[in-house]
Structure formats: C-alpha cells, structure tokens
Amino acid sequence: MQGDPFYSVRMRAAKHNSHENGGKHISGGEMISTYDTIKYAVNELVEKAITHSRGKPDFFQVQVELIHEPINLVKPLEVQTNEVESVECGQALARRILENSGVPKRIVEKAYEVIAECSSIRGAILLDIQTGQRLDNWNEKGVRVSRMDWLPSNFEKWAIHQHIPPSSRLKEALVLATKVCDHPATIAELCWSDDPDYITGYVASKKIGYQRITRLKEYGDEQGCRIFFVDGIQNVSTYISYLEKQPILIQWGEDDDR
Ligand code: WAQ
Ligand code: MG
Ligand code: MG
Ligand code: MG
Known part of the structure; x- marks a missing residue:
C-alpha cells in the first residue's frame, strides 16, 4: 500500500x-x-x-x-437499510435519525429551509448546529469532498459479506459519508441524489452509522441534497481542507464486523 x-x-x-x-x-x-x-x-x-x-x-x-500526503485507511460506517412506503415516511424518519444523532430540531427545520433555497448545487452545504448558519460561502458551488475511494476487491468482499448488491452509487456515497463522519466536528450528514432516477438517500453519523432510507423523493425530481451538520469548528478553512484534500481509502476486514 x-x-x-x-x-x-x-x-x-x-x-x-x-x-x-x-x-x-x-x-x-x-x-x-x-x-x-x-x-x-x-x-x-x-x-x-x-x-x-x-x-x-x-x-x-x-x-x-x-x-x-500519506493516505489514511478508514473502516466503512455500518450500513442499515430502512424500507419506507412513501416519501413522507422517509423524510419523517430522516428527521428523527438526525435528531437522534444530536442535531437539534430547530436546526433540522433550518436545514430544510436551506435545501428549498438551493435548487442546483454541485457540492455540500455546511450547517453549524449551534447557530444554524451556513459555513460554506452560500454560493451555488458548495464544498466538494475529494481524494477518497475504496479499492474494488475490498469493496466487493465487503458487499458479499453484507449481502448488499455492489453498486458504484452505494460505494461512492458510503465512501464519502465515512470520510465526512470520520472528522470529529461532523455530527451528521443528510443526503439524497439529484439524479431523477434514484430515490434512496441516507442519514449518516458516527453514532448511528449509514442509515439508508429507500424513498426520500419522488422519481423524476432533480432536486438533491447534501448537508453536513457540524459543531465546534474553530477554523472553517481547516475543515474544508480536510474534506477536499485529506486522502482516505476505505478498508474493511471481516474482523471489523461486530
Ligand atoms: N462532495 C460534496 N458534495 C457532493 C459530492 C462530493 N464529492 N458528490 C455529490 N455531492 C452533492 C451534490 O450537491 C450533488 O448534487 C448531491 O450531493 C447528490 O449527489 O443506495 O447518488 O452523487 O445507499 O447524485 C445516496 C444513497 C445516493 C446511495 C446519493 O448522490 C445508497 C447520490 P449524487
Ligand atoms: Mg474506485
Ligand atoms: Mg455521486
Ligand atoms: Mg447526482
């Protein structure tokens, strides 16, 4: 390596x-x-x-x-899939999981206001859970997390062991969530795709792992969401530099499963 x-x-x-x-x-x-x-x-x-x-x-x-920079090896977050029968049930569950992860209810509400204001963004929004302020630049770019991956052979071994079909979409999202949640200032992440043909999203945090939710929007909808809820950030640019620059490879071994 x-x-x-x-x-x-x-x-x-x-x-x-x-x-x-x-x-x-x-x-x-x-x-x-x-x-x-x-x-x-x-x-x-x-x-x-x-x-x-x-x-x-x-x-x-x-x-x-x-x-x-040297590459950090990080274990993937644990994955659970929550089957829901409607977008309403899925969104209600997402809110509950965020609160269980330590995001105050009023900040969850604030997040949904911010989502409604951002129609097209290629990165993630950073939201401070104390102040409800957006910490990235309020532009249409957001922060793009980079320098992360999972070697195919190790990912496939993990997927077989978890009885999960090895899709590249799940891999990319789990890699990103694992990197983001590995930083001590990240409290939780909320995400669903901006692709009209993909409606499963997730809430992730160190505390509750990667919680997939099978419906967070309707088919055809091109509005996506990616919000990192953060706490105790002294220096925003140091946090953003971790997201953009710190190289991370996900690595799983059978012994990692509890
Ligand atoms: N860094 C920051 N934000 C990103 C990144 C990144 N590397 N990649 C995507 N985003 C933001 C951006 O605003 C996109 O519009 C939004 O997220 C959605 O991206 O089955 O496919 O790649 O467990 O469309 C989650 C569920 C799928 C997977 C999420 O998102 C599963 C997905 P997409
Ligand atoms: Mg790869
Ligand atoms: Mg993607
Ligand atoms: Mg997309």
Whole structure:
C-alpha cells in the first residue's frame, strides 16, 4: 500500500455552459488511483459523465493530480437499510435519525429551509448546529469532498459479506459519508441524489452509522441534497481542507464486523 504513489482523479460535467459560467451541474466523481490504473479511472469517470440521467453534458473536465500526503485507511460506517412506503415516511424518519444523532430540531427545520433555497448545487452545504448558519460561502458551488475511494476487491468482499448488491452509487456515497463522519466536528450528514432516477438517500453519523432510507423523493425530481451538520469548528478553512484534500481509502476486514 505505502510505497507506490497515488493519484487523485476527479471529474465534473455540466450542461448549457461550464459550472463557473452558470451551467447546470450534471455529474461529478472522485477516485484514487495508482499510476498503472489512471487510464481506467479516467475512463470510468468519462463514462459516468457522458451517460448521466441528468442529461448530456456539453462541458466536462477530468483532472489528475499526484497525492503527496500519506493516505489514511478508514473502516466503512455500518450500513442499515430502512424500507419506507412513501416519501413522507422517509423524510419523517430522516428527521428523527438526525435528531437522534444530536442535531437539534430547530436546526433540522433550518436545514430544510436551506435545501428549498438551493435548487442546483454541485457540492455540500455546511450547517453549524449551534447557530444554524451556513459555513460554506452560500454560493451555488458548495464544498466538494475529494481524494477518497475504496479499492474494488475490498469493496466487493465487503458487499458479499453484507449481502448488499455492489453498486458504484452505494460505494461512492458510503465512501464519502465515512470520510465526512470520520472528522470529529461532523455530527451528521443528510443526503439524497439529484439524479431523477434514484430515490434512496441516507442519514449518516458516527453514532448511528449509514442509515439508508429507500424513498426520500419522488422519481423524476432533480432536486438533491447534501448537508453536513457540524459543531465546534474553530477554523472553517481547516475543515474544508480536510474534506477536499485529506486522502482516505476505505478498508474493511471481516474482523471489523461486530
Ligand atoms: N462532495 C460534496 N458534495 C457532493 C459530492 C462530493 N464529492 N458528490 C455529490 N455531492 C452533492 C451534490 O450537491 C450533488 O448534487 C448531491 O450531493 C447528490 O449527489 O443506495 O447518488 O452523487 O445507499 O447524485 C445516496 C444513497 C445516493 C446511495 C446519493 O448522490 C445508497 C447520490 P449524487
Ligand atoms: Mg474506485
Ligand atoms: Mg455521486
Ligand atoms: Mg447526482
């Protein structure tokens, strides 16, 4: 693991212009690769960009960078799936799980107001659970978590052991949630996709793990959500730099299962 250098491989795709020129965000992706596998990582991200349910991009960018920092190995959050029969039940459950994770009720309400105001964003919103203030820049960009991945062989071993179909969507979301929740200032995360064909979302926290909820929106809806509830942040830019720059690989072993 140590020895060979790793590379961060990132993609972002947009329609009707680039992101910075007001285009519609289509898709993004972030991977960690060795030198030998860069071409496969780039290919996977190009494939993701050009076959997306939010539309055909007319702008996309793939960026490859050598990672200088040592990579942290982190165990995946435990996963549970909560089957719900309607969006209303799913959203009510999401609110309860957030409160059980330590997010005050009034901040949960505030989060839903913020979601309603952000129609299209390619990153995550940071919300302070003491003040209810948004800590990122209130722009349409949000904070994009990067430099994280899970080697395919280890992910597949985990999925077989958990009896979960090994989808790349679940992998990407669990990798992100595990990285974000591994930071001591993160209290919880709320997420559902902005892809019109995917309605399962989740609430995650160190305390309750990765709680999937099978319906958090209706099919066809292109409004997504990703909010990190944070507490006790002294320096916002240090927290954001952890999200963007600290390299993390998820690694699971059978012994990790309690
Ligand atoms: N960093 C920060 N925010 C992100 C990132 C990232 N790397 N990737 C996505 N987002 C934000 C962005 O605002 C997107 O619009 C929104 O999240 C949704 O992203 O079955 O697929 O990739 O357990 O569409 C969760 C359930 C699926 C998976 C979530 O989100 C499962 C999903 P998407
Ligand atoms: Mg990968
Ligand atoms: Mg994604
Ligand atoms: Mg999406």
